[in-house]
Amino acid sequence: MTTTSAGLTAPFALARYRDGDAVRLGLVAGDRIRPLTAEDLGASDLNAFLAASDWDRLAALVGTGESLPLADVVLTAPVEPRQVLQTGANYREHVIELVAAGLTQNSDRTPEEARAFASSMMDERKANGEPYFFIGLPACVVGDDVPLVLPGYSEVHDWELELAVVIGREAFQVSREDALEHVAGYTIVNDITTRDLVFRKDMKEIGTDWYRAKNAPGFLPTGPFLVPAPFIDGADATVRLELNGEVMQNSSTADLLFDIPALIAGASQTMPLLPGDILLTGSPAGNGQHWKRFLRDGDVMTGSISGLGTQIVRCVGEAS
Structure with a gap:
């Protein structure tokens, strides 16, 4: 795989690269x-x-110093996180679409009425609600140098491209006003989800x-770069897959x-966020569930977020 800095607009960033059996940090x-x-x-x-x-x-x-061509x-x-926090249902338009679709199917509301009702729900949630968090396993964090193996126990593996916050100084019970002081940088994460396993069927x-x-394994393709926070506008970054x-x-x-300060403040109320941890901010509309098209052997996902470079993930079906 050829490594490039396409889409990386910062004057510098951090990356980790393979050196034989070892992994080294580079600028x-x-x-x-x-x-x-x-x-x-x-x-x-x-x-x-x-x-x-x-x-x-x-x-x-x-x-300064000796350097290598990035292409080589x-x-x-x-990143090497000790904790991975993930955020659900956090893009307003995406959630409105989901709620409105459900209301249209399960009530006598027109599509316009369903959307208006869903919009008011989301405005109320933003004003008075709280972010929805769950945790992932750090062992799932891999680079896009690792092919995404699609487990054979399902045919509905989905993509969810997300902006990920990389924690700097430890954050514990911080305020929204102070939250950004605890951000070291940002990176790209594709949060892979097996849709038919999301809800328990044996005990709903x-x-x-x-x-x-x-x-x-490999369900959190991450990177390729860790870009310093001063170079990224996390409040208005384009997420494209x-x-x-x-x-x-x-x-x-x-x-x-819920914006990045609200997420950091909310997540830090329960457990300290440690240096190097990643906090995923949610994924916008357009995943496979929306398109009724899920990942298959041979698929290639190209993810980019403003200023963070480009992530290329190649999918392979699990060997029988």
Whole structure:
């Protein structure tokens, strides 16, 4: 796989790349990557650096030292999170579509009435509700160098491209006003979901089963870059996913019901968010469930988010 910085607009970013059996941290600037040592970071490892991310220190290293052509290395996931928090039902238009469709099918409301009712529900939720969080397994975080193996136990594996917040300084019970002080940077995550496992069939009262639906190996393709927060406008970033060259998702984080400060503040009330953790912000309309088309062997997903580069995920069917 050829690695490029297409879509990466920041003057520099972090990435992790394969060096034989090891994985090394590097500083990406333009079409080159410079290996980073603990001495370069002023910290023992990536997460220790993110805890007090000194981006000026890294900016001073751009153009210095030995570097490699980015095209000659294989990038992997740019983060090593200890916790992965995910956000559900967080794009206003997407949720309105889902609610309105359900109302149209299950009541005598016209489509216009159903949409108006759903819109008022979402406005009320945004004003007085709370974000909906669940957790993923850090072991599912992989780079797009790893093919996405589609488990053979289902034929309804779906995509959900998302802007992911990378936590810097530890955040515990922080306010919305202080939340962005705890953001080190941003990256791309494709949150893969097996649709027919989302709801328990044996005991519907239990509700959703996110463990089985979202945590198969490789179900969180991440990266390829970790871009410093000062270079990204997380409040208005375009989230776009193409499947085999056809646009499936194309929206903006401006449509989030709960914005990034609200998500960080909300998630941090229960458990400290640690340096290097990732917080997924939700996925816009246009997933496979909407199109009635799910992932198949040979599919190629190309995901991009403003300023964060391009992620290419290749799907393979599980060997029988």
